[in-house]
Amino acid sequence: MAEADREVIARVVLQQCLFAKLQVKPPDQDSEAEWVEINRGMVAYVCFFKGAEDSVIPKMVNSLLNVKLSESDNGKRVSILDLPGDVLIVPQATLGGKMKSRGMQYHSNAGKELGMELYDSLIAQCHRELQACPKWAESQAMLKFGTYGNRQVLQFNTNGPYTHLLEF
Numbered sequence: 001m002a003e004a005d006r007e008v009i010a011r012v013v014l015q016q017c018l019f020a021k022l023q024v025k026p027p028d029q030d031s032e033a034e035w036v037e038i039n040r041g042m043v044a045y046v047c048f049f050k051g052a053e054d055s056v057i058p059k060m061v062n063s064l065l066n067v068k069l070s071e072s073d074n075g076k077r078v079s080i081l082d083l084p085g086d087v088l089i090v091p092q093a094t095l096g097g098k099m100k101s102r103g104m105q106y107h108s109n110a111g112k113e114l115g116m117e118l119y120d121s122l123i124a125q126c127h128r129e130l131q132a133c134p135k136w137a138e139s140q141a142m143l144k145f146g147t148y149g150n151r152q153v154l155q156f157n158t159n160g161p162y163t164h165l166l167e168f
Contacts, residue, residue, distance in 0.1 A: 009052040010060060010168040011095045013045040016070050020088050020156035024147045036144040041085030042069060043156060047095035048110040048118045056168050057118065061125045063166055071159070084136040087126065089145040090154065091119050116148045
């Protein structure tokens, strides 16, 4: 997590969900839209800022997978690994926006190429860590993710607005 005396290089917003559906490819002349879906679990919106490096990825993955955000059947808060539940990761450049006048500016975001590299690295490391957890891997839980650089349509159901901001 970000300390008060250093600059934020990545931001994640977490939301528990009962169901989520994300459009990863818009429709075009030749094909219909493509979607990914998850059931009970967590949606993680991710944004990288200028100055972000690959070294932040292990901290992010550890936080995402071990934060006690999800509600178990007995009402206790548990990690997505202990639930176990699905994970949907959504690239969200707007998390880096700052209001200027009446508009939003995104000058502090990482460049598109670096952002894509970091996003791909985050997905790969999440996948490895999730598969390394026997309880999660055996549960048939899924990791799904959005397409970096595209506008995406998201639909989801939640059992309450239990949204959290993490900064690194």
